[in-house]
Amino acid sequence: MRIHVLTLFPEVFAPFVETSIVGRAVEAGIVSFGFTQLREYTEDKHRSVDDRPFAGGAGMVLTCGPVFRAVEDISARCGPGLTRILLTPQGERLSQPLVWELSRQDELLLICGHYEGFDERIRTGLGVREVSIGDYVVSGGESAAVVLIDAVVRLLPGALGDAASVEEESHEGGLLEYPQYTRPRVFRGMEVPEVLISGDHAKIEAWRRAQAIERTQARRPDLLADDGPVVE
Ligand code: 6GU
Numbered sequence: 178m179r180i181h182v183l184t185l186f187p188e189v190f191a192p193f194v195e196t197s198i199v200g201r202a203v204e205a206g207i208v209s210f211g212f213t214q215l216r217e218y219t220e221d222k223h224r225s226v227d228d229r230p231f232a233g234g235a236g237m238v239l240t241c242g243p244v245f246r247a248v249e250d251i252s253a254r255c256g257p258g259l260t261r262i263l264l265t266p267q268g269e270r271l272s273q274p275l276v277w278e279l280s281r282q283d284e285l286l287l288i289c290g291h292y293e294g295f296d297e298r299i300r301t302g303l304g305v306r307e308v309s310i311g312d313y314v315v316s317g318g319e320s321a322a323v324v325l326i327d328a329v330v331r332l333l334p335g336a337l338g339d340a341a342s343v344e345e346e347s348h349e350g351g352l353l354e355y356p357q358y359t360r361p362r363v364f365r366g367m368e369v370p371e372v373l374i375s376g377d378h379a380k381i382e383a384w385r386r387a388q389a390i391e392r393t394q395a396r397r398p399d400l401l402a403d404d405g406p407v408v409e
Pocket residue numbers: 263264265266308309310311312313314315316317318321
């Protein structure tokens with residue numbers, strides 16, 4: 178997979194794409210990145226990317242010109258399967274099914290905005306998919322892009338050492354993950370559940386599933402509603 182990022186702050190991505198799972202995936206050739214400075218597509222002396230909103234209102238708005246020129250230039254250097262994603266709190270909320278879907282694309286272009294928002298024609302005129310990372314506001318699309326990149330890259334074949342670990346994580350199968358323990362068996366009087374030391378694999382599996390369901394019911398009943406997983 179190749180991931181292009183259009184941003185006013187390309188420098189914030191470096192430590193992230195060089196570290197941990199994402200860093201190893203880059204080294205293994207599973208994913209590669211290209212970062213483009215939006216300001217390189219400005220045409221005025223001040224290299225401005227934003228302007229005051231028509232009819233007034235708070236803050237500044239990202240203008241069409243630099244974004245259109247940059248997206249068109251990047252697209253011309255990409256294959257026909259490039260998926261354009263605009264990171265915005267108004268977008269479709271990122272979920273594990275959406276992350277899986279994005280992980281199956283060959284090439285992504287993540288467009289990060291700053292300031293108060295985008296000129297509406299960026300949404301309507303560029304054929305973008307709008308994605309939000311949750312129901313709260315962060316100041317720029319960069320931190321949202323980092324979340325999306327991390328969630329997608331770890332699903333690429335070979336990115337995680339242990340293939341089984343993806344399926345057992347929280348949100349796979351629509352449930353939160355069961356509780357986990359490691360040594361020591363007793364820590365400050367807190368014991369590891371007996372069943373996990375029993376060696377009875379069927380019993381352990383049943384306990385884990387029951388714990389996952391109980392935990393999901395207690396913390397995130399919304400995940401069990403309607404089209405959620407089948408819980409016996
Ligand atoms: Cl994608 N961008 C910004 N600025 N805030 C957000 C978001 C994105 N997703 C949730 N909040």
